[in-house]
Amino acid sequence: MSEDNRLSVVALISGGGSNLQALIDAQAAGLPIRIVAVISNRADAPGLDRARHHGIPAEILSHRDYPDRETYDADLQRLIDRHDPGLVVLAGFMRILTPEFVNHYRGRMFNIHPSLLPKFRGLHTHQRALDADETEHGASVHFVTAELDGGPIILQARVPVLPEDDAATLAARVLEQEHRIYPAAVGWFAEGRLKLGEDGRPWLDGEPMPEP
Structure with missing residues (x-):
C-alpha cells in the first residue's frame, strides 16, 4: 500500500509509550498506517524520545499551562486537527477527556485499557484484579466515548x-497482550474493516461485533 493510502494516526501519550512502540513496529512491518504525530501532556514522557528516534514529530502540550480541562482540550483538538488524522489513539494518555473533545472524534478514537472491561475501569487495575481474587485478567481496546473507559469494546485479550502474581508480574503479562491487540484493532480500522455503527456498536466486515 502506498504511503498516500495509509491511514494517518495521531498518538497521545503521557508516559513511556510502549503501546506507541508496538504501533511503530507494526507500521514498520507493513501495517497500513502512518503515525504523523505524537503528542504528550508531559514534557518528560519517554515516549517522546521513541517518536523522535523514528522520525515522528513529537509535540508537547502541557495541561499545567491551562486553567481548566475545557480550554486544554480545545487547544489539544486544534493541535491534533492540524495533522488531519484518520484515527487518534490514546497510548497511555492519562487525562480524562471532555465530552466535547470526545464527540469531535466519535468513531475515530481508540483507547487501550489494562483490564477486561467493564471490570476495573480507571487506575490500578492489576492490584484491583488481585484484590478481587480474579482468576483471569487482561486488556481491552475500545472506541472512546464520554464515559470513562466505557466505550464499545473492539477486542480483548485474556x-x-x-x-504467585503480584501487580508487577500481572501487569507485564497483560502488557504483552496489549502490544498484540492494539495494532490488530488499528489494522482493522486502517483496512476499512472496522467502524463504529450508527447503533453505537463496533462493526467488523459488515457485521455487528458480538459483545465480549
Whole structure:
C-alpha cells in the first residue's frame, strides 16, 4: 500500500509509550498506517524520545499551562486537527477527556485499557484484579466515548492470574497482550474493516461485533 493510502494516526501519550512502540513496529512491518504525530501532556514522557528516534514529530502540550480541562482540550483538538488524522489513539494518555473533545472524534478514537472491561475501569487495575481474587485478567481496546473507559469494546485479550502474581508480574503479562491487540484493532480500522455503527456498536466486515 502506498504511503498516500495509509491511514494517518495521531498518538497521545503521557508516559513511556510502549503501546506507541508496538504501533511503530507494526507500521514498520507493513501495517497500513502512518503515525504523523505524537503528542504528550508531559514534557518528560519517554515516549517522546521513541517518536523522535523514528522520525515522528513529537509535540508537547502541557495541561499545567491551562486553567481548566475545557480550554486544554480545545487547544489539544486544534493541535491534533492540524495533522488531519484518520484515527487518534490514546497510548497511555492519562487525562480524562471532555465530552466535547470526545464527540469531535466519535468513531475515530481508540483507547487501550489494562483490564477486561467493564471490570476495573480507571487506575490500578492489576492490584484491583488481585484484590478481587480474579482468576483471569487482561486488556481491552475500545472506541472512546464520554464515559470513562466505557466505550464499545473492539477486542480483548485474556491472561490467567497466577497464584504467585503480584501487580508487577500481572501487569507485564497483560502488557504483552496489549502490544498484540492494539495494532490488530488499528489494522482493522486502517483496512476499512472496522467502524463504529450508527447503533453505537463496533462493526467488523459488515457485521455487528458480538459483545465480549
